[in-house]
Amino acid sequence: MIQLTDAEFNELVTYIKKNYGINLIKKRLLIEARMYSVLAKHGFTSFTEYINLIKRDPAELNTMLNKLTTNHTYFMREPRHFEFLKDVILPGQKQLNKNKVLKIWSAGCSTGEEAYTAVMVMKDFFALDKTWDYRILATDISTHVLERAKLGVYSPESLKNIPAPWEKRYFKKTSSNEYAISEEIKREVIFKRLNLMEPFPFRSRFDLIFCRNVMIYFDQQTKNNLIKKFYDILKPGGYLFIGHSETVQRDTVDFKYIEPSIYLKG
Ligand SMILES: C[S@@+](CC[C@H](N)C(=O)[O-])C[C@H]1O[C@@H](n2cnc3c(N)ncnc32)[C@H](O)[C@@H]1O
Incomplete structure (x- = not known):
């Protein structure tokens, strides 16, 4: 797993909260786990490289949102x-x-x-x-x-x-x-x-x-x-x-x- 530094974690959490409302301040491990395969695919060894990529590539930003949102649901939930x-x-x-x-x-x-x-x-x-x-x-x-x-x-x-x-x-x-x-x-x-x-x-x-x-x-x-x-x-x-x-x-x-x-x- 590639670990987030404090600075990377703060930058990512602040960005997501400001733009999408989602507060991931208690989800450091979740971010590291869910983003691992994406970073590995790009051959990155740090989150800084990935943060630079999402800043210039909207498709990659979209991939990150797909990974970090929690989507659990089912029919007739809360009937x-x-x-x-x-x-x-x-x-x-x-x-x-x-x-x-x-x-x-x-x-x-x-x-x-x-x-x-x-x-x-x-x-x-x-x-x-x-x-x-x-x-x-x-x-x-x-x-x-x-x-x-x-x-x-x-x-x-x-x-x-x-x-x-x-x-x-x-x-x-x-x-x-x-x-x-x-x-x-x-x-x-x-x-x-x-x-x-x-x-x-x-x-x-x-x-x-x-x-x-x-x-x-x-x-x-x-x-x-x-x-x-x-x-x-x-x-x-x-x-x-x-x-x-x-x-x-x-x-x-x-x-x-x-x-x-x-x-x-x-
Ligand atoms: C847990 S699901 C809820 C699904 C359904 N409403 C239910 O109660 O079963 C939460 C959904 O909210 C979406 N979501 C989170 N932040 C959002 C935002 N800023 N704008 C639009 N959708 C958002 C997520 O992508 C996710 O699919």
Whole structure:
């Protein structure tokens, strides 16, 4: 393993935190372990050589982000959010939303399971009414996970919480014992690369934002700034879902607390 000097570690951690929000201050060993094969491939013997490379080569910077982001996810993770979508949000929309367009964003979508699960919930809910447009925007900083999300092929482990009727209806087993998601679900999700630290590029606002298990890697100030941006980009009456281990600090914004990890823009 190639070890980071204190100066190299500080430079890398500061750069990643400033540009991507991710705080790796306690992850020195993780950086050394995950970057080892990349440094070895280039024949580098120090991180200084690698830091110089990422400064001039955006593709290499991208490789580093692919390596250093934590992307664990699975279908039906934290199922209360999908229940709340089905039992509260969608009935409310059905009653009040006359143009029948729902705008949903999975921010920090990783390999797509969160967005695809939400589509399955909506397919069930709107089964008898095909006039609704509920395509989901799903974004992440890592191009590697976005490619996998677009491919839509998953391990049995990732499907462990999926209800049997959904597994039957929406997945096909591949020859390598994985599960390929159906086109019917895939076509409802648009995947794009987006860095949550940058100004949002949207022209219209959202009815629901999932940003679950993304901010755990951010410090408090970064979280507060991002939550303010989510508040501004939600429609009045829109909801924010965060991970169950995360919180929105009171006084940062006017979000109304509904229940753990569910917030409403009143
Ligand atoms: C653990 S996954 C969460 C996946 C899913 N939301 C869930 O709850 O299962 C966190 C994702 O956040 C992404 N991420 C981290 N920092 C980001 C940033 N600044 N902009 C966009 N995505 C980011 C990572 O690449 C990673 O795929």
